[in-house]
Amino acid sequence: MSSMPDHPIKSIDIVNKGLNRRYRAEKRFRRIGLGAVVISITFLSLLFISIIGRGHGAVFQTHMLLEIHFDPEIFIGVEAGAADYARLVKQALHAQFPDAATRGEKRALYGIVSSGAAFQLRHMVMEDPGLIGKRQSIWVSADDDVDMLIKGNLSAESGRLSENQLAWIERLQAQARLKKKFNTAFFTAGDSREPEQAGILGAASGSFFTLLITLMLSFPIGVATAIYLEEFAPKNRWTDLIEVNINNLAAVPSIVFGLLGLAVFLNAFGLPRSAPLVGGLVLTLMTLPTIIIASRASLQSVPPSIRDAALGIGASKMQMILHHVLPLAMPGMLTGTIIGMARALGETAPLLMIGMVAFIVDIPGGFTDPASALPVQIYLWADSPERAFEERTAAATMTLLLFLIVMNGFAVVLRKRLERRW
Amino acid sequence: MISPSNTLIALVLLTALAHYLGLRRAVAAAGGHAHVQKLHSRPVYYGMLTAMWCALPALLIYAGWQAFESYIITQLVVADLPVTMRDLSAAQLSLVVNDIKNMAGGTIVSGDVGPELKAAVAHYLQLRGIGNAALAAVVMGVAVIGLVGARARISTRMRARNKMERLILWLLAACSTIAVFTTVGIVLSVLYEAIRFFQAVSVTEFLFGLKWSPQMAIRADQVGSSGAFGAVPVVLGTLLIAGIAMAVAVPIGLMAAIYMSEYAGSRFRAVAKPLMEILAGVPTVVYGFFAALVVAPFIRAAGQAIGLDVASESALAAGLVMGIMIIPFVSSLSDDMITAVPQSLRDGAYGLGATPSETIRQVVLPAALPGIVGGILLAVSRAIGETMIVVMAAGLTANLTANPFKAVTTVTVQIVTLLVGDQEFDSPKTLAAFALGLLLFVITLGLNIIALQVVRRYREQYE
Structure with missing residues (x-):
């Protein structure tokens, strides 16, 4: 044996020397990982906070109390529905603020009440013609600028309201004639150019009809495709082609489906523009891959013992699948369908292509009426310059998110309740 | 009133009746409820088969009619218009046809309505009435023939279940072809319009042109009458935004996946x-709203604070x-790929003291790299195709x-x-959208095909 050095360098020493550095690196790496998760969740909370912070105000709308005299004069010679109700509002305002003398001042005075007030009075008279000739205190919707001022979203110096108007508003406040009341219009009206009259019901019904078409088509077709591909399809070029197609369709940008809808459903087949029918067809093609993929996974998870048992007691292959495998796979298929529907509900781009982006005041009543959809309404309102529309955009977004959370929550519950572990 | 929807309702009722009749006939053929075991299949299959024979051919005719009805009637009405109107250009003629359809639908048309137009509307309505009646007659006739024929063939030896199952199999197979269609x-419709675009603008100009300003002149002598259709700035803008998105998403998503x-x-x-x-489930329009109203003003203000424009x-x-x-897209895909790496590799590394x-x-990570790269490619393709965020928060020029x-x-x-x-579908401005869509x-x-190949090959490696 040759002579050994006094202090032999052992590999454990090398390891120990670097150990602190390595532990530090370990900790740093771990912190970066945690940081990434925290950052994503921060983004999520920022998104929700900013939307709820902007949108919660739209639940209430500023109303003002007016002493309306249903002056019989304006009903002379006209039908009750065609009378000049705006004049009633103007008279009431005048009685309250006699100091508005010049034409400009009068116009400013009329501007603090929503133009929807006249429709409200008309509606009241149509319901109860006995009102004509009577006097009544009625809460009518204020103009959106007044609403924004009361909610503190608009500063008095912004110039949107004149000094006279500000003084009148102050007087109304002093007399307790201004109050924030539940914003029924937002939940029961269609779109409008006036923020205080604009509601989401039109867009929501458009979304409802669209999704109904999507559900009625994509669920049966998706399940049928999944059953065929999973249980019957022979392994050949043709079925390979179908499978590759489905996987690729799942990743095609949604706007391309919109182009397809525009070129095929609108231009070639001549279906009506802006109709939920066409929107539903386009979204069907878009959601099919999701449903097919989920349904196939669900079919795969049914254990072979069920199949063997069914075949063993003499069921045909079709009977085995339809009577035994399909019912067991159904919860998974439904979950996939709900998730696909939720995605379809939030989809906007293809609907822009097929014209569901028009300004539509009426609430659609069927599959071929012109309609918009909830996400499209958000897009339209987000473009509007009025400050009050920003609040409504955020509120519509909250509604959309609420629908999505309910749908996804339902899917989770369904999965938990009905899913069987084998 | 004979309308197509009423015809459809009648067909549904007839189908239900067919099911009942087929079932009854099968039971009768067996000699009463007590002897149904003489039948080859359970009676319900005979009912279903009869119903299918009643409904399917009639439905096919109905669908075919719906697809071509509008076109045929329009052609007939146009052929009957006075010569002066028929000689209009295609665009003007389509306007006239639109007017006719709107008036037939009860909408008021702006502008004065000539007597020719009124006659055409009456003609259109008359043709549609005839068409609806003929459709009802043909569909119901075919349905009844199917019903009677199928019912007559019911006997105890008829293999109703096997026939029904074969029919179901065909229906399932037909559904699965919809993905291919x-x-x-998509390819045909986008390609067709894109080819029309490339007849006006050359492919090389589109692919390599450096200027994009897609307006067409209304009059030929207008200043700046020719639009420019060079897609390079548009594509580069897409890549810039997608690049920024990936610079945010890849590190955060990957590290989050590793930590999770x-x-x-x-x-x-x-x-x-x-x-x-x-x-991942938040709709893109919500992100767009967030970008336009919260993030963009914030970045602008922050930039101004440090003197950036x-x-x-x-x-x-x-x-x-x-x-x-x-x-979340990057993180869930990376998560899949990381969990697919076998535990034995980790145990080996830990055993060496790592x-x-x-x-x-x-x-x-090196083991999962191909899968992660595939996932990132999928994410890039999603970023490129994303619409609402950029529509609401990015520029137009x-x-x-x-x-x-x-x-x-x-x-x-x-x-x-x-x-x-x-x-208007004859201007390059509109058609340019389809060329971009094709691109x-x-x-x-x-990107998807490459990514799916990479991911699949990677998955097979460890299976």
Whole structure:
């Protein structure tokens, strides 16, 4: 044996020397990982906070109390529905603020009440013609600028309201004639150019009809495709082609489906523009891959013992699948369908292509009426310059998110309740 | 009133009747309820088969009629218009036809209505009435023939169940071809309009032109009458925004996936994972709203505070929010890939004394790399095809710049701006949207095919 050095360098020493550095690196790496998760969740909370912070105000709308005299004069010679109700509002305002003398001042005075007030009075008279000739205190919707001022979203110096108007508003406040009341219009009206009259019901019904078409088509077709591909399809070029197609369709940008809808459903087949029918067809093609993929996974998870048992007691292959495998796979298929529907509900781009982006005041009543959809309404309102529309955009977004959370929550519950572990 | 929807309702009722009659006939053929075991199949199959014979041929005729009715009637009405109107240009003629249809539908048409037009409307309504009646007669006739024929063939030896099952199999197979037809439909429709575009604008100008300003002159002598259709600035703008998005999403998504799969305890995962999934489920229009109203003003203000000139529709804002949208996508795909790496590789590394982070960086990540790259490619394709965020937060004019503080435009923004609103399908301006759509489809399809191949090959490696 040759002579050994006094202090032999052992590999454990090398390891120990670097150990602190390595532990530090370990900790740093771990912190970066945690940081990434925290950052994503921060983004999520920022998104929700900013939307709820902007949108919660739209639940209430500023109303003002007016002493309306249903002056019989304006009903002379006209039908009750065609009378000049705006004049009633103007008279009431005048009685309250006699100091508005010049034409400009009068116009400013009329501007603090929503133009929807006249429709409200008309509606009241149509319901109860006995009102004509009577006097009544009625809460009518204020103009959106007044609403924004009361909610503190608009500063008095912004110039949107004149000094006279500000003084009148102050007087109304002093007399307790201004109050924030539940914003029924937002939940029961269609779109409008006036923020205080604009509601989401039109867009929501458009979304409802669209999704109904999507559900009625994509669920049966998706399940049928999944059953065929999973249980019957022979392994050949043709079925390979179908499978590759489905996987690729799942990743095609949604706007391309919109182009397809525009070129095929609108231009070639001549279906009506802006109709939920066409929107539903386009979204069907878009959601099919999701449903097919989920349904196939669900079919795969049914254990072979069920199949063997069914075949063993003499069921045909079709009977085995339809009577035994399909019912067991159904919860998974439904979950996939709900998730696909939720995605379809939030989809906007293809609907822009097929014209569901028009300004539509009426609430659609069927599959071929012109309609918009909830996400499209958000897009339209987000473009509007009025400050009050920003609040409504955020509120519509909250509604959309609420629908999505309910749908996804339902899917989770369904999965938990009905899913069987084998 | 004979309307197509009423015909359909009648057909449904007749089908129900057919089911009942078929079932009754089968029971009768067996000699009463007590002897149904003489039948080859259970009676309900005979009923279903009769119903199918009643409904399916009639439905096919109905669908075919619906597809061609509008075209045929329009042609007949046009052929009957006075010569002066028939000689109008195609665009004007289509306007006239639109007027006729609107008036037939009860809508008031602007402008004065000539007697020819009124006659045409009456003619149109009359033809449609005849058409609806003929449709009802043919559909119901075919349904009754199917019903009677199928019912007559019912006997105890008829293999109703086997026939029914074969029919169901055919229906299932037919459903599965819809995916293929969708792809074919996308390719053909987009290609057809794109080819019409390339007849007006050369392919090389489109692919290599450096200027994009898609307006067409209303009059030929107008200043700046020729639009420019060079897609390069649009594509580069798309890549800039997608690049920013990936710069946000890849590090955060990947690190989040590593932490979730390798470090986090099950309690933490049970909370954090659903939260990340919510991020994935938020509709893109909501992200667009967030980008336009919160992020863009914030970045603009922050830029001004340090003396930078930031456009209000900067690429940075759109890219940043798009990145947030893609984080969960990257993280869930990377998570899959990391968990697919066999535990034995990790155990080997730990056995050699590596710390967890060393194991991850030097063993797990290299092993999972092909899968992660595939996942990132899928994310890139999603970023390129994303529409609403950029429509709401990115610019409209095409700037050839790599400065993230400037406004750029993207392929999807251009498609939307060109196609929303009134369109005329003979101007290159509208058709350009389809050329861009084709470009988008080809790029994303290419990325997807490569990514899916990479991912599949990677998965097979460890299976």
